Amino acid sequence: MASTGTGGLVGRGIADITGEIAECGMLGYGMAFQQSAGLHTRLRARAFAFSDGTERLMIVVCDLPLMFGGVVRAVLARLPRGYTESNVMITATHTHCGPGGYAHHALYNGNTGGFRTKTFAAVVDGIVEAALAAHEDLAPAALRLAHGRLENASANRARRAFDRNPAADRALFPGGVDPQTTLLSIERDGRLVGAINWFAVHNTSMTNRNRLVSGDNKGYAGYHWERVLGGCDYLADAPQELITAFAQTNAGDVSPNLNLRPGSGPTEDMAENTRIIGTRQADAAAALADKGRNGEGTSFDLVLDHRITHVDLSDMRVLPAFTGDGRFHRTSGPTGGATSPAGAIPDGPTYFKGFGAERNRVLGALSRGVVYPLSRRLRDAQAPKPMALPASANRVVPLVQRRLPVQLLRIGPLYLIGLPFEVTVNAGLRLRRTVAPILGVAWQDVLVAGYSNAYGHYTTTPEEYDAQMYEGGSTLFGRWQLPALQQIAAGLAEAMRDGRPVERGEPEPDLAGRRFNRGAAAAAPVLAPPGRVFGQPLSLSRTGSVVAAEFVAGHPSTELRRGGTYLEVEREAGADVWTRVADDGDWATRLHWTRGTGPRKRYAVARVEWDTTGAAAGRYRLRFHGDTEDGPFTGVSEAFDVPA
Template identity: 55%
Template structure:
């Protein structure tokens, strides 16, 4: 063995910019109408001897089994058994401003205007493309592991629940947040070629009133590092010299909204906050590279188990009370419907501070009639028996994968849910004690391979805040996951294979209701597609916002994946050169319906401080669809303007 080989790949996974309900906040009125930043999948292949691991970090709200199954099936067609459920981890950054509708479980398509086949395909196609590029990029690479702390990019949004934990847990997090930043860095011939950074904060700097697709704070951190390292043109069909992913860990109760109000903290501007919280993660990651850096040694390993979490028997050594217990069927609590107030309220009539009707009915009727439900779910105010509904209509997945990855001394516990920091601490302690690792080298990789909502400690669960109400399988869910993690860790330590079992049934063949077909495009009266409606002013300075509007077409006609809806161009001696597109933080692309079949598109650019003086113009690229379904591409160009 000569060391590690690593391959890196990146690809566009942006879904529908129009009419798609965004996933994360669960607000049906939050429907996409444009793009602030495109969404990317970043894939990393690790090879050591004959062992291989694949980690894919996707800038989307959630990972579902629908995405995992489709990606793995495509990879099997392309690569055979090189990438399977046993050695592949697909995880989400959990932006709440990405188009949804890509699940095969109805719960997650209820507010997205149905199943969105185009968004599903964009995610799968892009993730597979990123893996193909990573596989082709495989080369000898030096890996280092670095750590530091970041104290001003997260706050505990559920302190009442956190404070119920025992003292030995709370004292581990004296500020009630998890400040650890972990960076897995990659070098070739003394040049940095990639990094994966784990830090616990929600990707919710953008609020539930934003309707532009956004990769949020973690996406900005990735974008900034990649653009700083190289003037990356994401639209070229290649792998750039440096790829940076900012991945999630146990961020279940961690909010970036430092003032504990949506869009507030450190400023009252959600766009500025997205950039600031992203920059703080970037700064911490680059700082970590100068502190506590160690070579990664020891090879690769992985274990995966598919487990049915409903009715799972948990042994006394994991429950905390010395007794065996069983998890319950998946049932949301009334507090879950209330939402997390620091990041965005849920539905009217529900509260994180108690829901008398549901609490009373559950306590005085349901729990009295069913001792097993009382043991597994009390004191949750039960709302809907998702487990029973699953027998007729698939609402919430019950059988999910739990993973353990080893990259040298780094261990990643792949959990298909949102894990609070103390729940994460207990999972990490469980694994670290068995494999003999330093606790700091064991991380929870949340939002991986599926979605079961939240994972709280039994003590936090008792508080029945948003996170506890969203712990679908009840009070003993975390102990069950600890027991499973212990099984994986023991097998890995002992070099024993595990029978990973069968995954949940594949639901891809079921018919799904999607959005109605959009009408054929019509240009506004007296105009052609691409005509400029409003022009920029003649002169601008850095910091100004340049805007032009055009006669447009329906954006979903062609998602322009790997392409762009807009360009900012500068006049040079060689001609017009593109300096920004719809993947840049400084640009926005917004679509509005005009009449029944007309469209108006706004292209905007906030001029960066380092913009060179000169002559510029904005361009818009669209695709009009006629009644026969034929697409006709067109381009609109603004008047020129100067920057002084």
Template identity: 45%
Template sequence: MAQGSHPSTVGVVSRRTVLRSAAIAGGAATLASMLPAYSAAQTSNLLVGRGIGDITGEPLGAGMNGYAEMSQMSTGLHLRQRARAFIFAESESSPRIAMVTCELGLMFQSIQLEVLRRLRERFGDTYHEGNVLLTATHTHVAPGGTSGHPMVDLSMFGFRPATFEANVAGIVDAIAMAHEDMAPTEIGVSHAELTNAGVNRSKQAFDANPDEDKAAFPTGIDPRSQTLQMYRGGQLVGVLNWFGEHATSMSTDSTLVSSDNKGYAAWHWEREVAGQDYLSGATPPLITAFAQSNAGDISPNLDLSPGSGPTDNEYENTRIVGTREYDAAAGQIGAMAPLGAGIDVRHVWVDITAVEVTPEFTGDGLTHRTSVAALGAAFAAGSQEDGGGGEDLPFNEGARGGNPAVAQIGDVVIPQWLRDAHGDKDILLPAGLVPHAIQRVFPFHLVRLGSQYIFGIPFEVTVVSGLRLRRTLGKALGVSPDQVLIQGYTNGYGHYLTTPEEYATQNYEGGATAFGPWQLPAIAQIGAGLAASMREGTPNAPGTWERDLTGVIPASPFGNPSVDVPAPGHAFGDVIDEPQESYRPGQRVLSRFAGANPNTDLRRGSTYLTVEREDARGWTRVHDDGDWSTMITFENLGPFTNALVSWDIPQGTPPGNYRITYSATGRGLGSTFPINGASRGFQVD
């Protein structure tokens, strides 16, 4: 299938069709009546606020975070990125916890600190570095260039101010909406097993772990899908789900901005099942967030090849895997246990390059230290099951023979002390030797929501690393490890977290464990310290963050608009290619417009396109660029930018007369101007 194409929504599950039809026909009340009944004994009462914000970045010429593939630059938009916020409190005057799930490739300190600054301007000291947890879903098809550390931004060809602003502003919007939405809410917690949505992509490393660890995961994955369910007056109003797997259903060939499988799961529940309108401006009746847990070595590519499994179509795979994540969470609705009372949090900033790890945590009876950052040749190979890393580069994961030539060179050019500190790693990039190139001071958060504990850390955590952290924190807290959840990608990014045994195999995850083989024991020690403070009810010294280079890193030269010029022979908004006269569900509608560079106006909270149906009131929007069935591709040739809009007509679309519209903001000499266009009408039979 050609790049940028995807199948229509033919063959969607009947359950989705039934629920979507019910939501549209009867609204929230009808949907609520279809939910399983639950008793008050299954829930706890808290104050909860819910919010959502548009964080979509630049859809043209922006490098994408995740694969570090420089050729993967945005060419359009498939599914908008969103931030979903939940704020929890026991009373109006008690401390709050804000948890925000962001459909971003990575979360960075640069974003965290700017969000906190803006929250402080609006809400004083209500929200701060101790009680705001921002986590990324880790989609690999979202614009990047937003880190304050240049090593990450290098693969994006520099910093991207417009994308950074969109990310920050949308997150603040979500938290502000949640702040205004605080209300008494019944909340419960549930669990299910999801076994057909992910596969361990680094089985050789996993198998290096002790038998007692592997016994916890017979299939090599952590199947736990955990959900917080939120109700008001019997109506489901919020869902926060955690399940660990990479958002890499879309490959390096994908250049249309999307939120991948976790974004699809959230969109499907909110839009297709609940029938809500993202562009209404109101707080939606239902907000569903799909966050990451220990996803480090779990791939959604079930055939262990990029873009492959369960089919050979990455768009269909995204839909299938996202639907499976949705099904696992939705299947828990109505069956739950009370969350319990009490909210607490501890946080600490730690220089992870210089942690002395005691024998209690190293496991070998000796004291060890973490190291300044260095990335291995296996990191440069990329995860060869998911893609990235540059296929033409002469690097391999350990399972594919490793990198003996790099090791020989390293013996000459890498200082002995650094090679000793990183053990089995064939060092390729000693990034920690360059000031500020990579983050080294990280925030760690331990949150208690009733009986549940969430350890928020800024790393990609393998399943066995997550298991060991849960056991360590459970022991320190005096609770079952099942009550502890590890949330990765939180409030920063420090690459991977593997067990020492996994590290020694030097597959991709071990090569990307940046601070040496004792990084996991160090973080276990940090977590145990926070747990002891929480259990004893004593304060801890949180420390502080280290300056990054936000505002210093040069802006990317790619994709930035200067002056727009319409396609030759056309005015802005003209339809260059009209749709056909008639279509049937399952077919694709195409319309090309004389447009402008989309990065001048990202249309946050709005849309570049609509699909409209004619009725007695005139033209009514039925789809927009936040929907799965639409795409917009920007064909950029110097000052000319044409916009190709496609709509894959879903099954069940009512017959009638439809049209496609396009909207943008053009840039002239010293000013901007609106652009609007509409195709001719076409019939859907």
């Protein structure tokens, strides 16, 4: 048995961050019609606090579509002294089926009717709760780091761009994906109590046709390890014994849809694909934990370090040492390419008609023939991008963030480059190879922690950028964006190696008080139909293994029930004694919420579904919880039997 690393304190925390599950635009795909209409799995923040006696550090992994600077700012203001923007990393798993409207930059609230104060509060409050719980949980722990390979959970969705990279780089990733799965495991008294896994795959197994809030494959991976394998109960009064987070890394051009079609691969059922891809990540991580306990992982004493700087990427001078052509270059203001509105076809179809995922001849000709000849600097920074959204638009209304944080964290032998970007596999490789030799470590021990602390869209290699597929069109600051980030990361690594501080830089302005962030219009009220009351059961049905009950419903946004549940599955345990066996955090349950149309628009129905597969034989019932302005209500279905 390998020796166990000691000398540090580690704490864990988990909290609910689920926002509005009804009539709120979902963030990720940008589809106007994708409005939340129920709940499949709750979204959670999983926090891990570290202390080596001198330094502190915290990582919070959130089941969210994106992370925004406004959220980070609000969270940091509520953390205990000693936690700062430098030593706290707040990162998103990038599910595309979470409620939106929690950004302070206007682009991300386009299908939500504006800023959603309730969803923003749910996100911030939950992250703070998880972080505070992790801080309070600090205790001696053993840490291990292990690397492995996961080959059947990802596919490159932009191969034409990837294949432009040098052959030596491509040879490291023959499948066009990064198969490295990395696990940081936390043990107390020889028992696994926490883990953070990093693996590069988009959290897009659920397509833009899904309208149920979902943590997608990475959310399921956490659920599977914690609740299925670990037996944790999210609603129990006792603290959760096992907390496992599945974080992103360089997943920018990597899809979970193995057949490179939305919702396709390994099966043609998007929910089943979510479960399978999530299970594969969880099983690979659990295997690494087992190997670590058998002496194959790296045990280490806890040593922490951290650096952060804010950089205006709209005007950065990039040195020849990083540009690759021996010349100086500059980045430019955030400019969207014509392929960006089209989306990534393997994960979702076009969401703006007229924009192609591969090319746009009209905008391409306009950019080449008119715009670029008028500005040599813009041509050097952005060509050959066919421009669809010029940088000037961002000066009228703050659409996207221009000043962005770049972070470097150390946890023993592991280094994390915290970036607010979706970084492609090969772009991640270059960043890792930039930092690793400066710090004297293998590049495999340096990970790109994408989707962290803010959001600035994509980062590709210059070669991939020239292909101008979706990822290149969404590399807003131009062809030299990756070299600029390499330059910044190198500076952070040198400062960490030498024990020097770095310039903080100027952060993005706080936009919370701007007029367009004062809140979306309230949803139309929901009433009980004449002769009925809220919670009244309407029907009970069974289709195959799925039992469903419908109830008269209020609006779920009246009370988000964060940390609670909208539904329960109860099993009869004796005369008038019922025991909860499942809730809305379980994979086997679903809640569909539907508002009527026409004259019935003010009425709503909640449909509670439970898949009885694997359930013990017995007598059961379904319970639905809701709220109105007058208070909570509960509905209970008829009892039904599940046979042996």
